[in-house]
Amino acid sequence: MRIATEQGFDLFPEQWFVLVKIIKQPGCSQSDLSRDFDDRPSMTRALRNMEQKAWIKIIPDTEDRRKHKVYPTKKGNEIYKVIVPVIQKERTRMFKSLTKEDFSKFKRIIDQIYEQSIV
Template sequence: MKDKLQEYAELGLGSRLKRLSEFVMKEIQIVYTSCNIDFDPYLFPIFKIIIDQGHTTTTDIQEKLLYTQPAITQALKKLMEKGLVEYKIDTSDKRKKLFQLTKKGNETYQIMIPLWKVIDQEVTTLTTFSSSNLADHITHFESKLREKPLHQQILEKYTS
């Protein structure tokens, strides 16, 4: 059966990117769950900014990721509920909250380092393709994902 979004070519690009994003997030969630890691893939960018910065504010996160303030607030709340992130009030500006990893957050990060390396390698392998346009590149990526589920590729490499 022909994929209608592929038939729409560039007109369907936004819908295809959204579908592909949701699919990849679902596949990565399967990986985390299989590895007994309590983490949501959509939290990755904000979690990684906090890791890279040591401590950061919502404004810093917004400037680096170009996310909306409500999206950042929601993700930070989820990270705090999971016990991965905490905040302290900035001593020089009492209005600022400085977000940082908790002990559990750092332990989770240490567990995820080798897994993220495998995820990065597998996604890079699937997305390395020369194409004259983005729609063709996405078609190639989608076809590779249909050959073998992404979570299976990652878990096979990670557990070997």
């Protein structure tokens, strides 16, 4: 959130994760996003908010009227292009004192926590 604010964006961490997913999978469904983030009402509010800010575009699925596809807009892509290098630089700074072994252990533990969270 600090990084987004410093770059002039009113972007919450949850919105960032959703935006990244949409940019990496343009046209993913709103229901897929809700499943991935395990909170349908919050996801719906977040997507509507992001759509109002013109970061994403929500379009009815032509094959299934019950579904909606989500696409990043030009503005959403610009936010991504601005923030990714800043995040990469910040990660490098934060991890610079870790040895390769430390980082491997850290990554293994984070992966293990993630695996337990989806069970």
